[in-house]
Amino acid sequence: MEIHVDTDACVGCGLCVKDCPMHVYELQNNVSVAVRPNNCMGCLSCHEICPAQALEHRGIYAARRHYIDIKVCEMLRKVV
Amino acid sequence: MSAGYIDEMHEAFHSDLVYRSEDIPLECSPRPKEMEQTLHGVMKLNGLVIRSLEEIAGRGANAVTYRAGKKFGHEVAKYFQKREDVEGALHELSDLLRGQYSFEVWKPEDKETFIIEENGETFIYLVFHDCIVRQTLRRNGLEQGGPLCQTLFGYVVGAIEEITGRKAKLEIVHTGPNACLKKLILK
Numbered sequence: 318m319e320i321h322v323d324t325d326a327c328v329g330c331g332l333c334v335k336d337c338p339m340h341v342y343e344l345q346n347n348v349s350v351a352v353r354p355n356n357c358m359g360c361l362s363c364h365e366i367c368p369a370q371a372l373e374h375r376g377i378y379a380a381r382r383h384y385i386d387i388k389v390c391e392m393l394r395k396v397v
Numbered sequence: 398m399s400a401g402y403i404d405e406m407h408e409a410f411h412s413d414l415v416y417r418s419e420d421i422p423l424e425c426s427p428r429p430k431e432m433e434q435t436l437h438g439v440m441k442l443n444g445l446v447i448r449s450l451e452e453i454a455g456r457g458a459n460a461v462t463y464r465a466g467k468k469f470g471h472e473v474a475k476y477f478q479k480r481e482d483v484e485g486a487l488h489e490l491s492d493l494l495r496g497q498y499s500f501e502v503w504k505p506e507d508k509e510t511f512i513i514e515e516n517g518e519t520f521i522y523l524v525f526h527d528c529i530v531r532q533t534l535r536r537n538g539l540e541q542g543g544p545l546c547q548t549l550f551g552y553v554v555g556a557i558e559e560i561t562g563r564k565a566k567l568e569i570v571h572t573g574p575n576a577c578l579k580k581l582i583l584k
Binding site: 359361362379380383387 | 573576
């Protein structure tokens, strides 16, 4: 697992550090650093919680997403 | 309601198909793609049932859903080969759950083996990747780890107990949008 933190975007809030049960992240000089990437199980809670969207995971298994609302998607397709 | 509308409705439900009582459908109808709406309807309904159950029964809802899941796990796993090793049982379980859930045994990098002994308990970490429960909860904007998750817990515990004959317990360690970490405690 490769985890990349965009250091320019990271605001150093530490939410990913608090949320990760496997202590993958640590704050160093007010920036989040993935110190134990091999402990990451790919839940992607950190992506959901990060206010700056500064995280990127590579080599992850993306779970099936059946929950996307098809009617909303149809509307979005018309707009985008 | 206008007569034209009623005729239109009748027309939609009429066909020239001849259906005999001995006809056995050999495939799913309609095609899976066309079942998306049905799937969303089922997810929505499940979410509302669970929300209402929680509102009325409070914490008792967890016990109800856990029990239901456990019964289902025992029921499904009783046709599977009995075995004593937990790893083999988990392998059977992953076959059993295919299409609904996918999971893998997992360990933090500082652990040597998948079967971990810590603070007097023996457990295995399971990472659930694909999960119909998570889909349903997210479809309905419900929190993860509630009564609907208990059905999965019961299911896994029931199936493991049925296959191995050993008592087990499942605990949530963490829930996420892409995967959830669970602890299968062996007794």
